[in-house]
Amino acid sequence: MLEAIFESPVKEKVLLFLYANGESYPREIAREYSFYINAVQYQLLKLEAAGVLYSMLRGKVRLFGLNPRYPFKKELEGLLEKALQFYPESEKAKHYMKRRRPRRTGKPL
Amino acid sequence: MNIRNASLRDLAIFISNYLADNQIETILTGGACVSIYTRNKYLSLDLDFVLVSDTRHEQLKVLLKDIGFHQGGRHFRHRETRFLIEFLPPPASVGEEPIRRAAEIKKGTKTLKLLSPTDCVKDRLAAFYHWDDRQSLEQALMVARHNHVDEKDIERWSKAEGKQPQFRFFLKRLKMGIVA
16 A cells, blocks of 8 residues: 555555554564565664664564654654555454453463 | 774764764764763763764765774674764654754864753653663763753653653652762
């Protein structure tokens, strides 16, 4: 949907995923869309270097998220939110409504 | 320039002027400004320069190589100093706001552009506000206690960032006069 602007379907999906679901790590995003992990990592690092994303280590996993200090964050979020509205409900439910609230250890999923 | 014995401040002045002589304008930001404004009470080893306008990375790489700095990941290192240099893309900003006027430190004929004490406090508070980073809060307090800062402007900016309760916490700590 925003490919023309972002010039990469991977970049578009990375941004949409992080906007909708919060922090994530390369393997999770790659699995979600069946992308090559290298392609996802490349885009994440590029966006981080440009200040659009931040990353931090949690244990052994490097998590990425939209940088709250990026000066155009609000405008970028506006664009991503609008793009999400155009996605079919089934796709929104599949990729952009991940459970993020806690679930007690041992409780069946 | 004797890189081996250069302080953070002197190295920042040297790098900034060397790049300016090659038409690359920068503003020093991040922890290095905290070091300068607290006279190394907090010592950063990172010299983070924001590029004022778009600059090709290749050009920076070539220029820095000429003075002995080599790229390792995103940083540039020199074998005679512990300090690391990194360049951040424009725009120079604190949160959502552009940095309208950088402060200047002069040494002889050379000038270093860096965040003003007020912007430096905002820069540190941004990390405290958004990531709950207590180290950054302490650094903001140190800068605010050692320098004249515009509290009203910091309050206005904090409000725009939607972080008034956190600003009140900062102010309370500042008035208590306790700095860790």
